[in-house]
Amino acid sequence: MPVLEITDLYHRWKGPKPPVLDEVSLSLRAGEVTWIGGRNGAGKTTLLRLAAGILLPQRGTVRIGDLTPRHGGNHYQRQIGFLSAGDRSLQARMRVSQQLDYWARLAYVPRERRRELVEQALGQFGLEEFAQRRVDRMSMGQRQRIRLAMAFLHEPSVVLLDEPRNSLDDEGYALLNEQSERATARGATILWCSPRGEDRVIDCDAGYSLVDGKLERVV
């Protein structure tokens, strides 16, 4: 059963350029990992941002059941876990545990589960010993773990990961795979985007390449 349904998605940036996404359709099913690759600038990040509801479709639809980013309000966003590419979107001067608690509150995690999920996320990404350290005093790899912890913390049904391996060491990568498996085991779907051929190193159920605004199945 599809969790996230993308239909005929079209997006074109300003200027005389071809569309970055041209009638893209994709169904993400519960318990599956889907990988999308493509060269730099192919439109992977745009596709993820549209799926996350950061951008709104110029044409086409993005749905989780009956919910859309425009009309589903916070019910749509509650289903989404999102990791953007790069190292942004962290509150530099907050401590790691404060950062995760802050995110849990923005994600409307119920009070009775908040502490448990924050502690769980710290443990899942090997961050317990850094819980009281300020984010701007962490290494790039440690920051990436915090960002990943936020993507998984509220147990979303759709996890969107943009270049999740950035700066991760082997241990961090193993923890990411472990959490991906745990998320799919509880019925979540994962969309993993990266420029390299990670379909060969991650255990994905389907793989696509984004070329000239179209998805081509490769796995």
Added chain:
Amino acid sequence: MRLWLDAMWAIMRRDAILFMSYRAQLVSQFLTPLFSLVIFYYISQLFTPSSVDSPGGYFGFVVVGLVIVQILTISLGVMPVTVRQELVSGTIERFLVSAHGPVNGILGAMLFPMVNALFSGTLMLILATLFFGLPLEATAGLAIPVALLGTLAFMPFALFLVAMVMAFKQVSSASGFIVTGVAIVGGLYFPIALLPDWIEWTSEVQPFTPATDLLRHLLVGTPLEHPAEIELLKLVLFALALLPLSLYFLRRAIRYGQRTGTVAEY
């Protein structure tokens, strides 16, 4: 509602943590109003303007104006800069992908500057009373609910600026322009009666003049030109009319950015 309040609290706490982590900022927020008070105290010693009908003389008159400038600078001046910083650092993305949403997120980000502005205004009054002998009226306590109402009426101006930041990314010059303009037509440094007739009407079409007049009346006993109920009603009406309008503009600005893709730009 509980979850909404929790998220609002989280944003306010976040901003308080950030503010407190820069200790020099704390010191400057204490010293800046003190320096302003020193300057205007000695200016007020130079002359006794006949146009100022205030028990505390010009110093009593201008202190309330300075308090409001302080509130405006922190709320109107800081908010667009804060939202711009959120865009640059990518932390606005957290609002966009969260259940709390970008509009609530931005409203939440206004809470700490507003509380800080009110705290800073109160601090200025305390300093003026302790060090410069400002005679406060027995009604000074009533200034707190009026200041809160005034802040609600000022909030839409900050929201308009934030909407412009979301749409055009940079409005730092606009906020300075607005604060200075308000200082002139709101009668913050001198009585509105001194303005030329052709510009006096501007004092009637914004909430800063009634807020200033009411606060002056309650804090230092300056006589009111209009009855207090009328001034209060003006503040309530400005808040009721402008808040929904400014929220509408903010929503539109965010939606525009989400559709064109510029919401992720800075």
